[in-house]
Amino acid sequence: MFNNFFHKLASPKHFYRIAGNLIPWLAGACLLLVLAGLYYGLLVAPPDYQQGDSYRIMFIHVPAAWMSLFIYVVMAVAGAIGLIWRMKLAEVMLISSAPIGASFTFLALVTGSIWGKPMWGTWWVWDARLTSELILLFLYLGVIALHSAIDDRRIAARAVAILALVGVINVPIIHYSVEWWNTLHQGPTVTKFDKPSIHLSMLIPLLLMAVAFKLYYAFVVLMRARCEVLERERNAGWVRELAEEK
Amino acid sequence: MNLTEFLHMGGYGFYVWTSYGISLLVLLVNIIVPARQKTKLLADIARKARRARSTS
Incomplete structure (x- = not known):
């Protein structure tokens, strides 16, 4: 049964249909969690005793930064699957993820910069965390540029898979940068092994937004993947039928 | 708290x-x-399919 399911999922036609059914549910769940996250983050959570209300930027900055790393790992895994098993769907997921990952990386950098100005007194410093995150943005942009520079989709997919795999070395560097180097950026407060050093009233909106961003990525990557499938399969009978139904 | x-935001509104x-x-x-791209x-695929039929 499971075999059959994965076999069907790998066929572009079924993927297109299943993804189309999932998108509204994922988007709806995402919207609910965002609204709950904004409510608890902006209205319920108290001001920070050191940073006042400026810390509320955290509720988008931190989830965006987590997503920037998460999506890159997804791309690298998809790249490996695409290279080893020549699975077309993995190639589709890789290239569909890149613009979303780039967007979250951009948001992590920009919101961090806007938060840094009142807290550190500067928009930008070349510390290890900020610099390695900037390199991540260039990796995403590199994947997008490389893919659009090669006309043959199969060759393009293999090239970006290799780039995604090589670049994944940057992910642990970003994660541990605040421990390995003396950075202006603070150390981890949530993802450490002992108790998180953040109050529950602030942890709840943070986690709500983190799950909301995951759901956002899930439905937006499916939207992009469906377009990529249509593009690749534009000469297939089912795509023509679908196009002419509209 | 009023609007x-x-x-x-305690001075950090901006x-x-x-x-x-x-x-x-x-x-x-x-x-x-992606919504607009789809x-x-x-539309593009439908147009090309119609053209292919009318010429053949």
Whole structure:
């Protein structure tokens, strides 16, 4: 049964249909969690005793930064699957993820910069965390540029898979940068092994937004993947039928 | 808490709302782009299919 399911999922036609059914549910769940996250983050959570209300930027900055790393790992895994098993769907997921990952990386950098100005007194410093995150943005942009520079989709997919795999070395560097180097950026407060050093009233909106961003990525990557499938399969009978139904 | 106080964000209103505003914008654009691309692609494929039939 499971075999059959994965076999069907790998066929572009079924993927297109299943993804189309999932998108509204994922988007709806995402919207609910965002609204709950904004409510608890902006209205319920108290001001920070050191940073006042400026810390509320955290509720988008931190989830965006987590997503920037998460999506890159997804791309690298998809790249490996695409290279080893020549699975077309993995190639589709890789290239569909890149613009979303780039967007979250951009948001992590920009919101961090806007938060840094009142807290550190500067928009930008070349510390290890900020610099390695900037390199991540260039990796995403590199994947997008490389893919659009090669006309043959199969060759393009293999090239970006290799780039995604090589670049994944940057992910642990970003994660541990605040421990390995003396950075202006603070150390981890949530993802450490002992108790998180953040109050529950602030942890709840943070986690709500983190799950909301995951759901956002899930439905937006499916939207992009469906377009990529249509593009690749534009000469297939089912795509023509679908196009002419509209 | 009144609305003015809420928007003021203890003096950090500019920083907080700029962050949330830019994020909303980027996240919305990421939804609009593939939605429009899909409509355009399907229209394009339908047009080409019709043309192929009328010439053959």
